[in-house]
Amino acid sequence: MKIRSSFFIDFNILDENLSKLKFLAPNNKIIFMIKANAYGHGMVRIVKFAVEQLGITEFGCATIDEAKILRRVLPKHIFDIYVFSDVQINTKSSSEFYLNSRTLPVISSLEDLEYILDDHDFRHMPLCLKFNTGMNRLGIELEQQDEVIKLLKHHDKKEIYHLFSHFSSASLSVKKKRPREQYDNFLELKQNLKSSSIEIKYSSMANSGAIEQQFSLDETHVRPGLMLYGPSALLNPNITTTPWSGKLIGRLETYILKTFEVKRGTPVGYGGTIAHDDGMVAVLALGYGDGISTEFQGKKLQYLNHAGTVLGRVNMDMLQLFFPRSQNCPLRAGDRFLMWGHDPEYFRNLCQQLKMIPYELLCQLTVRVPRMY
Ligand SMILES: Cc1ncc(COP(=O)(O)O)c(C=O)c1O
Known part of the structure; x- marks a missing residue:
């Protein structure tokens, strides 16, 4: 056959990368990040293999449309999907999709939180909240936590199913001030929620850079993206000290x-x-x-x-x-x-x-x- 330009993906290497990841984070559950067509590798095939052969049951994508594709093409596969940024909760077709498809919108603003708590159907859905602990991108502001607690109490919500935050600088050294401060903020937030009698079932902060540096692994989950596809997420000069030995898949x-x-x-x-x-x-x-x-x-x-x-x-x-x-x-x-x-x-x-x-x-x-x- 004539050669043509192709991107060859080796599932055995993905399997090996996952084993290496588990060595670094042996006690954490995994949300496999598959944004942007699984970082260019083809989301559907990656998820299919990860569910069937690697036993991964939780995935993170960016948009509701990515989640819809997965559900349409892999209707019989059992896994959960978190939608992290473009959640589109306030349209009828989106809410129907979320409620019927084991797909969870990650709520990143007070307005969206109010919306789902007021919505008759959404009310019983597991609640996933993402806070801004210092990245200053998406996320409920830390100053709004008392308001969040008040809202949850008002709606008789006693549990956050998954509490998220995201590091801004995990590709640099986690010994630096910013990641430390962010994680301290996260721990304080958790404490505040718990002392207000709000249970937190699951929580996660670590992306590849943090996992490579074994930072914030006391949470229930980690959320690796890049490292599972092979490359280290660390930048110079920290790259030289990474224990990560993944290969490109x-x-x-x-x-x-x-x-x-x-x-x-x-x-x-x-x-x-x-x-x-x-x-x-x-x-x-x-x-x-x-x-x-x-x-x-x-x-x-x-x-x-x-x-x-x-x-x-x-x-x-x-x-x-x-x-x-x-x-x-x-x-x-x-x-x-x-x-x-x-x-x-x-x-x-x-x-x-x-x-x-x-x-x-x-x-x-x-x-x-x-x-x-
Ligand atoms: C919320 C969230 N978690 C985890 C990740 C995974 O990050 P990485 O690919 O650096 O592991 C991303 C990446 O975009 C993200 O946005």
Whole structure:
């Protein structure tokens, strides 16, 4: 079969990553974060495998539409879904969906809390609340906690099913002031709710960066996203101390469409970027239409231990990679080209060159690249 650009996903590696995660967080239940099409890996297939083979029963997505897709395509699979940001609670069709589909909206504002407590149907649904402990994005404000308690009491609600908050800086050291302060705020909030006779069944704060640093693991749950797909969430210089040894579950392959020789001074591709040396150009079958952005221009990509440089602007469907003649790189049209493999080190270097975070590079792969499992 002719090679084409594809994103190959290896479920065995996901299984291994999960075992490594359980080693770091042995006492926590897991909410597997599958936002943004499972960080670009294909949400439906990832969830199907995670439920059937890994025994995961709780997932976190961003939008109600992501949850709807999962329920439509996997109607017989038993798992819970939390919707974290675009909850859309106040439309009839959304509320019907939540009430009939083991899907829980995470309530992040006082207005939404009032709405669901007043709503006849929502009233009996398990209550999931997210507080802003210092990230200053979504979340009920800490100053509003007394109002929350008053509202819950007024509606005779005695339990919060899951209490959430989110770290702003877990990709840096958790020894720094901000994560510590956020977690202290969370613990104080829990204490305040409990002393007001509100039970908290489950709670969680830790995302990948916090789990890697084994921080805030006294809560019932952790919410890993990125690390289960392989990369560490830690940024420099903390990355060097992470115990995380996950591998990328996806490898991006393409192939060489054409090779040709260029002389120093030859203009190549859109904008006529000049080759600064004599050498060979390989045209690869990936471009920004696939999620390989123009930021790749000038960056290094490895091929069989040779370092090529992306020459000229990335096109919609292709990019040009230049190898100086002195390298004598054996390039042949039709050969497979690995953009990145399972090696986290290579991927990390690529992200660093691109000044992109791993989340971004993974999520921006477009639907044109088939996901193969
Ligand atoms: C609320 C929430 N929890 C957990 C995560 C997972 O974060 P990470 O991918 O860094 O593990 C995210 C990611 O966007 C999130 O928004």
